[in-house]
Amino acid sequence: MGNKLIAWIRIQELYKHPTIFYPFLLGTAITWSEAMMIDWRVFAISIVITYLLTNEAFISNEYFDYEEGMEMEKFGLRMKLFYDAPLLIVKQAVMIMLYAWLTGWNKRAFLRWAMRLQNLLHAGAGTKQICCFGVNPHVVWEMTGRCNLRCVHCHAFGGEAKYSELTTEEGKALIDQVAALGIRTFVFTGGEPLLRNDLFELIAYARSKRLTVYIATNGTLITREVAKLLSRYKVGAVIGLDGMNPEIHDGIRGVKGAYDAVIRGIENCVAENLYLHLNIVATRRNFDEIERIIDYGSEIGVYSYFIYNFVPIGRGGAIREYALGRENFKALLDLILRKQREVRAIIIPVAAPEYWAYALQRRGLHDRRLIGFLGHFIGGCLADKGMMYIKPNGDVWACPFIPVPMGNVREEGLDKIWRRLSSFKCESASERSQCDDCEYRRVCGGCKARMMIDHSYICPVHVHHP
Numbered sequence: 001m002g003n004k005l006i007a008w009i010r011i012q013e014l015y016k017h018p019t020i021f022y023p024f025l026l027g028t029a030i031t032w033s034e035a036m037m038i039d040w041r042v043f044a045i046s047i048v049i050t051y052l053l054t055n056e057a058f059i060s061n062e063y064f065d066y067e068e069g070m071e072m073e074k075f076g077l078r079m080k081l082f083y084d085a086p087l088l089i090v091k092q093a094v095m096i097m098l099y100a101w102l103t104g105w106n107k108r109a110f111l112r113w114a115m116r117l118q119n120l121l122h123a124g125a126g127t128k129q130i131c132c133f134g135v136n137p138h139v140v141w142e143m144t145g146r147c148n149l150r151c152v153h154c155h156a157f158g159g160e161a162k163y164s165e166l167t168t169e170e171g172k173a174l175i176d177q178v179a180a181l182g183i184r185t186f187v188f189t190g191g192e193p194l195l196r197n198d199l200f201e202l203i204a205y206a207r208s209k210r211l212t213v214y215i216a217t218n219g220t221l222i223t224r225e226v227a228k229l230l231s232r233y234k235v236g237a238v239i240g241l242d243g244m245n246p247e248i249h250d251g252i253r254g255v256k257g258a259y260d261a262v263i264r265g266i267e268n269c270v271a272e273n274l275y276l277h278l279n280i281v282a283t284r285r286n287f288d289e290i291e292r293i294i295d296y297g298s299e300i301g302v303y304s305y306f307i308y309n310f311v312p313i314g315r316g317g318a319i320r321e322y323a324l325g326r327e328n329f330k331a332l333l334d335l336i337l338r339k340q341r342e343v344r345a346i347i348i349p350v351a352a353p354e355y356w357a358y359a360l361q362r363r364g365l366h367d368r369r370l371i372g373f374l375g376h377f378i379g380g381c382l383a384d385k386g387m388m389y390i391k392p393n394g395d396v397w398a399c400p401f402i403p404v405p406m407g408n409v410r411e412e413g414l415d416k417i418w419r420r421l422s423s424f425k426c427e428s429a430s431e432r433s434q435c436d437d438c439e440y441r442r443v444c445g446g447c448k449a450r451m452m453i454d455h456s457y458i459c460p461v462h463v464h465h466p
């Protein structure tokens with residue numbers, strides 16, 4: 001802790017002297033890029049951007065609107081370190097370079113992605129690791145159970161309002177606590193969040209607290225007016241799309257016409273130039289659609305994808321047979337790695353932390369110390385380290401697929417729950433000795449939800465395990 005503090009103070013001192021700080025950054029960049037076997041000039045460009053962005057003369061963006069009074073008591077979690085420029089940008093650049101190296105991301109595509117300021121600031125802002133569900137830490141609030149669709153894989157039983165939902169005031173109090181913890185990425189989800197009348201009031205409130213906000217939606221209710229509002233508040237749109245074949249999408253989403261409606265919603269987002277992200281739930285039923293969806297997203301300029309390895313929980317418990325087996329799962333990871341080389345967007349698998357282990361293994365990396373170091377940037381399973389999934393009634397889960405309440409925001413402070421979450425142990429997971437000895441454990445850890453629900457062990461990295 002003492003050493004970290006000294007290092008931090010030194011960086012702060014350096015930053016006060018730009019003529020030293022930027023050459024220092026450049027040197028660090030070259031060292032890093034050599035270590036990662038990346039053309040150092042690519043990294044240097046990132047540093048030049050860093051300079052432009054952090055120079056006072058160029059700062060007009062609200063993201064750099066330094067505020068007093070954000071400092072709160074913490075318990076070792078000091079996310080503020082990565083909250084603002086310059087370290088936010090430096091961290092983002094390092095992460096993205098690492099990601100590009102690991103996945104073989106097409107350099108031109110990567111540069112196009114990174115050059116867009118909105119991407120660098122929006123995706124992963126204020127976070128310290130790439131993990132399952134993208135970033136660590138972040139908070140997702142399932143603000144309602146109501147939904148206009150009936151997706152067969154819905155983990156939340158969307159459509160059935162079975163909870164006493166947090167009120168608008170309780171929602172604002174939740175947002176206050178999230179901001180006070182120094183967590184920056186906040187997602188409104190459901191059910192269908194656009195069914196809540198107070199959604200935009202809460203979005204405005206979250207933005208006033210400087211949170212980076214997304215809504216996770218089925219996309220069918222995004223009219224042009226809704227897209228304009230999302231644009232006004234700089235909200236990222238996370239939209240579920242399970243097939244380019246309308247019959248397949250509608251069949252999975254449980255409502256005829258859902259495909260046409262979601263495509264209209266996506267087009268409205270594109271027209272308003274929103275940060276657009278697609279969620280795909282990968283099952284045996286739509287496996288052949290995944291590549292088509294990625295290609296469609298690439299055409300319209302999507303910035304990121306989550307590809308969910310279907311976890312049979314909630315309503316999805318009734319269609320267990322759709323879950324991917326070992327062969328399909330490996331094929332999915334290969335597909336993601338292949339498509340990542342082609343497209344501009346970032347593709348992150350969910351409920352598949354084995355992806356990172358698999359990518360490192362394919363890179364020929366086995367050294368435990370190096371993998372341990374990379375574990376600072378790639379965190380694998382997020383369930384015990386950085387996710388708070390808030391149910392409509394205020395229960396807090398470690399992951400949307402692990403139905404174990406770790407506390408309730410109506411009864412106690414989020415900081416207490418957060419501390420409890422960080423010591424969360426999944427009993428079924430702890431039985432998995434396969435992962436205990438694995439050299440990739442720091443960047444993976446296995447999916448605790450899958451282990452809990454169906455003891456699914458489909459790791460392609462250590463195939464000798466049962």
Ligand code: SF4
Pocket residue numbers: 132133350351352353380381382383387398399400401402446447448449450
């Ligand atoms: S339990 Fe599985 S789905 Fe949940 S955060 Fe961990 S890897 Fe992701």
Ligand code: SF4
Pocket residue numbers: 353354357358434435436438439440441444445446447459460461462
């Ligand atoms: S053995 Fe466990 S920790 Fe290792 S790669 Fe496989 S799932 Fe991940």
